[in-house]
Amino acid sequence: MGAQPRPPRVEDPVRDKAFKSDLVTLIPQLRAFARTLTGDATAADDLAQDAMMKAWDARASFEMGTNMKAWTFMILRNQFYSEKRRSWRQTQLDQEAAERTLVAIDDPAAPVALDELRLGLGMLPAEQREALILVGAGGFAYEEAAEICGCAVGTVKSRVSRARRALQAILESGGYDRDGRSAGEAMGAILAQAERLSGAR
Amino acid sequence: MNPTMGTKPPFSRRPPALDEARLRQQVIGAKLRQMFDEVVKEPVPDEFLDILRRADPSDAGEG
Numbered sequence A: 001m002g003a004q005p006r007p008p009r010v011e012d013p014v015r016d017k018a019f020k021s022d023l024v025t026l027i028p029q030l031r032a033f034a035r036t037l038t039g040d041a042t043a044a045d046d047l048a049q050d051a052m053m054k055a056w057d058a059r060a061s062f063e064m065g066t067n068m069k070a071w072t073f074m075i076l077r078n079q080f081y082s083e084k085r086r087s088w089r090q091t092q093l094d095q096e097a098a099e100r101t102l103v104a105i106d107d108p109a110a111p112v113a114l115d116e117l118r119l120g121l122g123m124l125p126a127e128q129r130e131a132l133i134l135v136g137a138g139g140f141a142y143e144e145a146a147e148i149c150g151c152a153v154g155t156v157k158s159r160v161s162r163a164r165r166a167l168q169a170i171l172e173s174g175g176y177d178r179d180g181r182s183a184g185e186a187m188g189a190i191l192a193q194a195e196r197l198s199g200a201r
Numbered sequence B: 001m002n003p004t005m006g007t008k009p010p011f012s013r014r015p016p017a018l019d020e021a022r023l024r025q026q027v028i029g030a031k032l033r034q035m036f037d038e039v040v041k042e043p044v045p046d047e048f049l050d051i052l053r054r055a056d057p058s059d060a061g062e063g
Helices: A013-038 A041-057 A068-087 A091-104 A112-123 A126-134 A143-147 A155-174 A183-199 B016-041 B044-056
Strands: none
Touching: A013 A041, A013 A068, A013 B016, A013 B044, A041 A068, A041 B044, A068 A143, A112 A126, A112 A155, A112 B016, A126 A143, A126 A155, A126 B016, A143 A155, A143 A183, A155 B016
């Protein structure tokens, strides 16, 4: 009987060390992805830390040399949706995240154009937002994004293109009306519009 | 000669509105990356490395 080629359960400090140093380089990316999913810096860091620890605990199942970024993003995404299922219904969270983003744009330190973009992103359905972020900002190919989201490549392509169209329409329409109307009222109108646009073929 | 070669190639048959939409998409794409990269460039809070250090028993001796 020879030695196992890849012992999964045996402690391997050398491998662990390599794994950890790769994982550490991915932390900034995980934080950024978490921020776009939650729309809230504190919740995002909690999520990113949870995902980082889940990745560490599951390190034996990771095949060194394969795409660790995609692997950790998948863990983070699964963590996000399992927490979401536990606490609130999805639609409620989306609505609240969007309203929180609307409030957050009063931060005078942030550049206006990005505020508008954040607000617009907050209005997209969650699955469109994540597809657009993964492909448009995260640097993933459609195939990788599909693997991360657990759906077909064609589905990712369609979500990305719908997200792009809806986002463009939101930004062009001036986006939002903060003066004169209540945030909730403005949000309702914008969400309805975004839904109509993103649903259009 | 290929008979279809006689017709003039469509140099700018794309309506101007489509070009404009494309341009806007590029702007949105650039902003999207900027937004993401802004977070990527933030210094990582110490908490992350602390948690990882505590979880790794082989890391006891390292700074």
